[in-house]
Amino acid sequence: xxxxxxxxxxxxxxxxxxxxxxxxLLDKEQVKLYCGFDPTGDSxxxxxxxxxxxxxxxxxxxxxxxxxxxxxxxxxxxxxxKSVERTLNEQSVVEExxxxxxxxxxxxxxxxxxxxxxxxxxxxxxGQMSIIDFLRDTGKHFGVNYMLAKESVETxxxxxxxxxxxxxxxxxxxxxxxxxxxxxxxxxxGGSDQWGNITAGLELIRRMYGKExxxxxxxxxxxxxxxxxxxxxxxxxxxGGAIWLDADKTSPYEFYxxxxxxxxxxxxxxxxxxxxxxxxxxxxxxxxxxxRPHERAAQKRLAEELTTFVHGATALxxxxxxxxxxxxxxxxxxxxxxxxxQGFKDxxxxxxxxxxxxxxxxLIAAGIAPSKRQAREDIKNGAISINGERCQELDKVVGTExxxxxxxxxxRRGKKKFFLIKWV
Numbered sequence: 459x460x461x462x463x464x465x466x467x468x469x470x471x472x473x474x475x476x477x478x479x480x481x482x483l484l485d486k487e488q489v490k491l492y493c494g495f496d497p498t499g500d501s502x503x504x505x506x507x508x509x510x511x512x513x514x515x516x517x518x519x520x521x522x523x524x525x526x527x528x529x530x531x532x533x534x535x536x537x538x539x540k541s542v543e544r545t546l547n548e549q550s551v552v553e554e555x556x557x558x559x560x561x562x563x564x565x566x567x568x569x570x571x572x573x574x575x576x577x578x579x580x581x582x583x584x585g586q587m588s589i590i591d592f593l594r595d596t597g598k599h600f601g602v603n604y605m606l607a608k609e610s611v612e613t614x615x616x617x618x619x620x621x622x623x624x625x626x627x628x629x630x631x632x633x634x635x636x637x638x639x640x641x642x643x644x645x646x647x648g649g650s651d652q653w654g655n656i657t658a659g660l661e662l663i664r665r666m667y668g669k670e671x672x673x674x675x676x677x678x679x680x681x682x683x684x685x686x687x688x689x690x691x692x693x694x695x696x697x698g699g700a701i702w703l704d705a706d707k708t709s710p711y712e713f714y715x716x717x718x719x720x721x722x723x724x725x726x727x728x729x730x731x732x733x734x735x736x737x738x739x740x741x742x743x744x745x746x747x748x749x750r751p752h753e754r755a756a757q758k759r760l761a762e763e764l765t766t767f768v769h770g771a772t773a774l775x776x777x778x779x780x781x782x783x784x785x786x787x788x789x790x791x792x793x794x795x796x797x798x799x800q801g802f803k804d805x806x807x808x809x810x811x812x813x814x815x816x817x818x819x820x821l822i823a824a825g826i827a828p829s830k831r832q833a834r835e836d837i838k839n840g841a842i843s844i845n846g847e848r849c850q851e852l853d854k855v856v857g858t859e860x861x862x863x864x865x866x867x868x869x870r871r872g873k874k875k876f877f878l879i880k881w882v
Contacts, residue, residue: 473650483645491513509682512682522576525577530580534622536623537623597628627654630659656680660678705769709800711781711800715781733763776797777800791862810879814857838850
């Protein structure tokens with residue numbers, strides 16, 4: 459199966475320019491391709507992961523990726539997919555975001571070998587350009603009617619779009635032209651919302667080289683579909699916000715749990731999209747979903763593959779340890795300090811400066827019970843657990859034996875309400 463055939467089989471082809479030409483090019487030479495990532499935040503999120511993995515698929519097939527951080531375009535703002543104007547960040551903020559995103563991209567692609575990835579920042583060429591050069595050398599190749607017809611602009615005409623965001627497609631087109639001219643990059647890939655920007659880049663290259671040049675047919679655009687769930691909602695959004703690739707913003711445990719909770723109706727599609735499993739392996743998992751859905755084998759495999767890809771094998775092991783301790787009958791006492799902090803990141807917590815404390819007093823001090831009377835009732839009724847073990851001793855004193863890693867005690871009230879005691 460060729461690379462394009464595999465991408466089609468996985469459902470990763472949304473739009474493509476000159477499919478036959480691209481197929482021929484991929485068959486005969488090592489193709490240089492790029493995808494841009496604007497630093498609109500200090501981390502990429504799981505929505506970016508599909509384009510990153512697609513770059514990785516091209517690299518594994520022998521082609522050479524040029525991941526691009528939009529240090530310049532990030533200062534402008536892409537109107538694609540936005541109903542209102544973006545808030546512009548200061549240059550120092552964009553530079554900080556750019557550095558963090560560079561670090562993330564370097565984890566997912568190979569930067570050594572015959573087809574080593576090369577990391578780019580478009581501020582290196584756009585940032586040095588004068589306004590006169592921009593208007594004379596690039597702007598003259600774009601007709602206003604052509605720009606207005608782009609979906610990213612057309613959908614914003616009624617609500618309003620600034621000249622700043624209006625020119626975004628020119629800047630992104632300039633990226634493609636620069637990479638083609640200086641590095642021989644012939645393919646740009648992106649999400650489906652980037653189709654207008656990608657085709658604008660193709661048009662700029664053709665205009666810059668002139669109709670008589672052979673290069674006018676030598677560049678290509680390719681988009682992957684927007685990732686949605688079976689209910690039509692966007693993948694990667696939760697009530698708590700986006701699922702980030704930065705472990706400090708979304709812990710590996712939270713990342714793992716998000717994927718583990720994938721619906722049966724979505725999991726096979728996401729296995730095709732996000733993993734490097736073969737068709738035979740995915741077909742077997744589909745059978746598992748159909749015949750033994752309660753075992754959630756496909757969800758476990760999806761969570762394992764993606765958590766390892768994004769955070770590494772050690773982080774996967776930690777996420778599994780936390781999951782087993784909370785939901786699989788394992789012991790909370792076996793969790794490491796880092797695993798406790800991950801697993802109970804968002805539960806209510808209290809800092810206690812005493813070395814020991816009677817359980818009743820501790821429940822009140824930590825805000826777990828509103829009064830001594832309620833605390834006694836909860837203990838007596840078996841509603842209180844300490845580190846996963848039920849405690850019904852009214853005179854219980856919590857001390858050294860109950861401190862995990864000599865730092866924490868996990869108290870549960872009822873079936874689902876957890877509290878983290880931090881011994882200061």
